[in-house]
Amino acid sequence: MKIDPIKNGIVIDHIEAGKGMEVYNILNLSELDCMIALIKNVPSKKTGKKDIIKIDASVALDLDVLGYIAPEATVNFIENGALVKKSKVALPETVKNVIKCKNPRCITSVEQGIDQVFKLVDKENRVYRCIYCESKAKD
Amino acid sequence: MRNLLSITDFSVEEVNEVLETAADIIVHPEAYSEKCKNKILATLFFEPSTRTRLSFESAMLSLGGKTLGFSDANSSSSSKGESVADTIRVVSCYSDIIAMRHPKEGAPLVASFVSDVPIINAGDGGHNHPTQTLTDLLTIKTEMGRLDNLTVGFCGDLKFGRTVHSLIQALSRMKGIKIVLISPDELKIPDYVKSDVMDKNGMDYVETRSLEEAMPSLDVLYMTRVQQERFFNEDDYLRLRDSYILTLDKLSTAKKEMCVLHPLPRVNEIAVDVDSDPRACYFKQVRNGRYVRMALIMKLLGIK
Numbered sequence: 001m002k003i004d005p006i007k008n009g010i011v012i013d014h015i016e017a018g019k020g021m022e023v024y025n026i027l028n029l030s031e032l033d034c035m036i037a038l039i040k041n042v043p044s045k046k047t048g049k050k051d052i053i054k055i056d057a058s059v060a061l062d063l064d065v066l067g068y069i070a071p072e073a074t075v076n077f078i079e080n081g082a083l084v085k086k087s088k089v090a091l092p093e094t095v096k097n098v099i100k101c102k103n104p105r106c107i108t109s110v111e112q113g114i115d116q117v118f119k120l121v122d123k124e125n126r127v128y129r130c131i132y133c134e135s136k137a138k139d
Numbered sequence: 140m141r142n143l144l145s146i147t148d149f150s151v152e153e154v155n156e157v158l159e160t161a162a163d164i165i166v167h168p169e170a171y172s173e174k175c176k177n178k179i180l181a182t183l184f185f186e187p188s189t190r191t192r193l194s195f196e197s198a199m200l201s202l203g204g205k206t207l208g209f210s211d212a213n214s215s216s217s218s219k220g221e222s223v224a225d226t227i228r229v230v231s232c233y234s235d236i237i238a239m240r241h242p243k244e245g246a247p248l249v250a251s252f253v254s255d256v257p258i259i260n261a262g263d264g265g266h267n268h269p270t271q272t273l274t275d276l277l278t279i280k281t282e283m284g285r286l287d288n289l290t291v292g293f294c295g296d297l298k299f300g301r302t303v304h305s306l307i308q309a310l311s312r313m314k315g316i317k318i319v320l321i322s323p324d325e326l327k328i329p330d331y332v333k334s335d336v337m338d339k340n341g342m343d344y345v346e347t348r349s350l351e352e353a354m355p356s357l358d359v360l361y362m363t364r365v366q367q368e369r370f371f372n373e374d375d376y377l378r379l380r381d382s383y384i385l386t387l388d389k390l391s392t393a394k395k396e397m398c399v400l401h402p403l404p405r406v407n408e409i410a411v412d413v414d415s416d417p418r419a420c421y422f423k424q425v426r427n428g429r430y431v432r433m434a435l436i437m438k439l440l441g442i443k
């Protein structure tokens with residue numbers, strides 16, 4: 001299967017196989033009107049299989065959100081057909097409005113208009129806690 | 140601007156500063172009687188707690204300040220569906236400092252985001268209750284003369300007891316603290332308190348089912364209530380209840396210099412005849428609650 005290389009845009013590479021759709025949704029890519037390719041189960045030397053997303057436009061992506069969902073991904077920025085920047089995403093210190101707190105005793109369950117914010121408390125084990133009630137974020 | 144939402148919002152030095160001021164207030168209350176003249180404390184109790192509210196109001200009045208507020212959600216605009224944030228925006232225009240209790244966890248944090256004045260968490264659900272912890276620390280310090288090198292026993296409901304978790308957290312920052320966790324299997328301390336607080340800080344702790352066994356080693360005994368609704372059946376409750384009631388007989392093997400604490404209200408977990416024992420400190424603890432809140436209000440208002 002062949003997807004044309006992009007001229008100006010972004011390639012999100014090395015997404016864990018099977019997570020591509022989740023990344024697509026969480027980054028709201030359906031709202032873009034440029035060409036987008038989501039390729040699943042691409043053979044990879046490192047991990048056996050991976051997912052790739054190609055976006056045919058230079059858009060601003062929320063890399064923190066990407067880092068939370070797919071910390072193993074890399075982001076390649078392409079300009080005039082050439083790779084100009086390659087970033088490795090990392091686990092973000094905080095994630096805003098991506099995860100919802102499931103604790104029914106948490107203030108976020110009743111208060112209108114507040115952000116759902118989770119903070120990284122344990123990098124090694126990828127533990128995020130709600131900043132309001134300190135409940136763990138569940139996968 | 141500073142707030143006190145969780146005991147860990149204060150450094151060890153700041154906690155000590157508050158305790159030292161409180162200790163000085165105990166000795167020279169008259170020197171503090173006008174410290175907060177012309178200042179207003181708002182006590183916003185979205186959930187009733189007469190004890191805690193009176194303690195805050197007494198503290199502010201003792202500093203020469205004034206108080207206003209509401210004592211339950213029905214008399215506040217939140218019953219009409221107003222958000223915490225809006226209530227605080229309004230009240231922070233009428234007051235210099237706010238003490239709030241709310242049934243939802245994290246409500247004081249929401250308040251702190253929009254408030255122009257300091258926020259004190261007077262209890263947010265089962266989450267934090269830092270002024271109780273300051274009260275506990277002041278009581279241990281005044282009774283034992285120190286906050287380090289102590290063996291502290293916690294007895295009863297260690298699973299749901301937020302005052303227990305929060306005091307352990309505060310003690311985890313002191314040196315030479317040994318923790319003895321005394322509870323039935325059903326009410327053992329949650330794993331996250333072990334991993335995130337005690338293990339993380341290298342605390343020395345043991346778990347036991349027997350209060351009698353632990354008693355001789357303790358410098359401080361922190362009693363909590365074992366509530367019937369925590370048990371699946373009445374038989375278990377009745378079988379276990381008596382093991383975690385403190386009596387003069389059980390206290391007979393304790394050190395002479397030790398103190399018994401309880402966050403109150405007590406139901407039956409401490410026999411009434413223990414009250415007259417010099418080691419019973421739970422009523423002194425109530426008095427300390429007022430002094431420590433006085434010191435805290437001054438600190439957050441930046442008054443020396």
Ligand SMILES: [Zn+2]
Pocket residue numbers: 101102103106107108130131132133134135245
């Ligand atoms: Zn929460």
